[in-house]
Amino acid sequence: MGDQDERRKAFEARLGELKRKMESGLVQRAQTLRDAAERLLGGDESARRVLKQEGHKLRGIAGSYGHHHLTEMAGELEQRASVSPPPLLGKLAGELAHAAEEVGRRSGAAHAAANASTSPKVAPNLAPSLAKAASGPPSRKRGASLRPKVQSASGGALRVLAMDDDPTTLRLLRLTLKDIGGFDAVIVTSAREALETMRAREFDVVISDAMMPDMNGKEFAEAARTLGAWAERVPIVILSAATPDELGWHGGFAGPVEWLRKPFMPSSLVQDIARVVESHRAARTQSARKPTAALT
16 A cells, blocks of 8 residues: 555645646736737737637636636637727736736645645645546456546557647646556647658547647648548547637538547546547447448
8 A cells, every 4th residue: 555655645746746837837828918918909910819829728727727717717808809999908918917826826835835744735626536546557446447448449558649739738638648548648739740640650539729829620630631541530639628619610620520628637538538439439330330322
């Protein structure tokens, strides 16, 4: 039990440090939004895209750690920035920046207190699943593992490609996919890098952030489908804090596409990935078994 306790504590410490970094990053994102709001109010129309992209990412990070007031404020900021003239944009951006600074201050204080304690705590909303995942391979007494039983089409662990441009989100994805899910995961920082990776090898599922700097999730999906037969049918998961309607994506996807919302619980994302792979395999099998119409 001693080794298991040490693994769990080390795992919780990693999650605590990741939480602190992500919450500290909210401050910088909120400041970027305030600066973009000032630019837009000054007549710089290019700031609208910054407000949409950064607001979208702030919503995802804040929601992942239960800061729903920041999520709501960022969503309202995106909506206000989409109209002309944007009503009360500067006031809301300032309030968002102030609220994010308060979250960052509290996070830093909590992290310092945890380091001074002999039993560091992980965020309450993540603790149950992560404590289980940190305890190592399951024994019969502890029950089933969080790692899904579904295997890759080629045997072994599921092959997962994931992309995001936010450093702290990338760390959370790496921890979720590799440590918790046990997947054969490749994690990249741009859509173009993901496409290059897909040219080199096949995957069982591909996860795309909705708003990458070089292209959005829909543009990526369209480009990915041109890479060959396996890429035409691989399930693509769009991971986003926004809905398709909020992003203005009204259908038109080629091939299988799933939509998963941020924030996500690590253990839930692992199970969702397994579910997506299994459901699309079942759909392909059923389609292959359908009799073809006789030629006349």
